[in-house]
Amino acid sequence: MRLLTFRMGADTRWGLSTADGVLDIAAAQEELNGDARPFTPSCDRLAELSELLERAKGHEDLFFDEADLQLGPCLPVANKxxxxxxxxxxxxxxxxxxxxxxxxxxxxxxxxxxxxxxxxxxxxxxxxxxxxxxxxxxxxxxxxxxxxxxxxxxxxxxxxxxxxxxxxxxxxxxxxxxxxxxxxxxxxxxxxxxxxxxxxxxxxxxxxxxxxxxxxxxxxxxxxxxxxxxxxxxxxxxxxxxxxxxxxxxxxxxxxxxxxxxxxxxxxxxxxxxxxxxxxxxxxxxxxx
CATH class of the missing domain: 3.90.850.10 (Fumarylacetoacetase-like, C-terminal domain)
Structure with a gap:
């Protein structure tokens, strides 16, 4: 999987780059799973991310054209x-x-x-x-x-x-x-x-x-x-x-x-x-x- 972040107003949001566009991870989690947790790049969330992508197929409102996005750092905040x-x-x-x-x-x-x-x-x-x-x-x-x-x-x-x-x-x-x-x-x-x-x-x-x-x-x-x-x-x-x-x-x-x-x-x-x-x-x- 290829993750990125994109800037939306004052926010920086996680996205998943796919052939169908960039999946807004936070929006997909909330709409499809009722999950408001912020995404973190941890190995234990990889399976969850794959499942989220499968469920998001057909939900065009959750995807953006990457060319229209202002990208942020692919890791916006680091611990160390x-x-x-x-x-x-x-x-x-x-x-x-x-x-x-x-x-x-x-x-x-x-x-x-x-x-x-x-x-x-x-x-x-x-x-x-x-x-x-x-x-x-x-x-x-x-x-x-x-x-x-x-x-x-x-x-x-x-x-x-x-x-x-x-x-x-x-x-x-x-x-x-x-x-x-x-x-x-x-x-x-x-x-x-x-x-x-x-x-x-x-x-x-x-x-x-x-x-x-x-x-x-x-x-x-x-x-x-x-x-x-x-x-x-x-x-x-x-x-x-x-x-x-x-x-x-x-x-x-x-x-x-x-x-x-x-x-x-x-x-x-x-x-x-x-x-x-x-x-x-x-x-x-x-x-x-």
């Missing part, structure tokens, strides 16, 4: 956003850094979440703006100290992410989070694709274009620590819960690794695409703040 640094072998080499012996973790926050088509503001007080195409993992079960062999069972789904960064802040402050936590600096979407449709997360092509120029062209098989290993490692120290996001690292081809660094600027368009998950396209802009 845990990001991984230097997790692709060739990216570590381009950064002239040794492959890490354990995953490098840093944080982003809900203010970073943006949609697949939002404009992203670049404050004019900084200029070393960079892109990072990444596979994002959305957790669907509460887990603690899960083994790598069982870790993928707790995944609700996957989505495309762009871990935008301001490199001067990231590198000069002695820690990474300050250069990563700017407003809108984690576009995700357009879809949250359930794990059963994705299959092996370690065999997905991942690409990034800037103004039509291909900058990153890799595969998740180049990860140093697999998705399962990341989930297992993190869960040793923090309980993972439905709605947590793990952003798994970027492949080679970022501006930071280039000899001639031309940083992102207002007007640039960054497109990120991952096999089976779709693509997000964001225009860089500025409001002089």
């Amino acid at each position: 956003i845990i990001c991984i640094g230097l997790n692709y072998r060739r990216h570590a080499r381009e950064a002239n850094m040794a492959e890490p012996k354990a995953p490098i973790l840093f944080a982003k926050y809900n203010n970073c979440l943006a949609s697949a088509h939002d404009n992203i503001n670049l404050p004019t007080t900084r200029y070393q703006y960079d892109y990072e195409s990444e596979l994002a993992v959305v957790i669907g079960k509460q887990v603690k100290r899960v083994s790598p062999e069982e870790a993928l069972d707790c995944v609700f789904g996957y989505c495309v992410a762009n871990d935008l960064s301001e490199r001067e802040l990231q590198m000069s402050a002695g820690q990474w989070t300050i250069g990563k936590m700017l407003d809108g600096f984690l576009p995700v979407g357009p879809y949250l694709v359930t794990a059963d449709e994705v299959g092996d997360p370690q065999n997905l092509g991942i690409r990034c274009w800037v103004n039509g120029e291909l900058r990153q062209d890799s595969n998740t098989s180049d990860m140093i620590f697999s998705v399962a290993e990341l989930i297992s490692y993190i869960s040793c120290y923090a309980t993972l819960e439905p709605g947590d996001i793990i952003v798994t690292g970027t492949p080679e081809g970022v501006i930071l690794g280039m000899e001639n660094k031309v940083w992102l600027k207002p007007g640039d368009e960054v497109v990120v695409e991952i096999d089976k998950l779709g693509r997000l396209s964001n225009r860089m802009t500025t409001t002089d703040n």
Whole structure:
């Protein structure tokens, strides 16, 4: 299944993308099941969601044309956003850094979440703006100290992410989070694709274009620590819960690794695409703040 969110006035609503259009999940739950619970991306609601879709067939009032919708982030609110640094072998080499012996973790926050088509503001007080195409993992079960062999069972789904960064802040402050936590600096979407449709997360092509120029062209098989290993490692120290996001690292081809660094600027368009998950396209802009 392919989930998304869409904006309706001041509300952000969950939808299910189908061949018949986008099913308004909240409206369908209330009309067909008398259920007013908010939808959450938890594994125990997948069967319920499939049944809801079957019951909604023929109820045209519950579906929207996706082209008419203003999409939101495919996960509008996260419990935790845990990001991984230097997790692709060739990216570590381009950064002239040794492959890490354990995953490098840093944080982003809900203010970073943006949609697949939002404009992203670049404050004019900084200029070393960079892109990072990444596979994002959305957790669907509460887990603690899960083994790598069982870790993928707790995944609700996957989505495309762009871990935008301001490199001067990231590198000069002695820690990474300050250069990563700017407003809108984690576009995700357009879809949250359930794990059963994705299959092996370690065999997905991942690409990034800037103004039509291909900058990153890799595969998740180049990860140093697999998705399962990341989930297992993190869960040793923090309980993972439905709605947590793990952003798994970027492949080679970022501006930071280039000899001639031309940083992102207002007007640039960054497109990120991952096999089976779709693509997000964001225009860089500025409001002089």
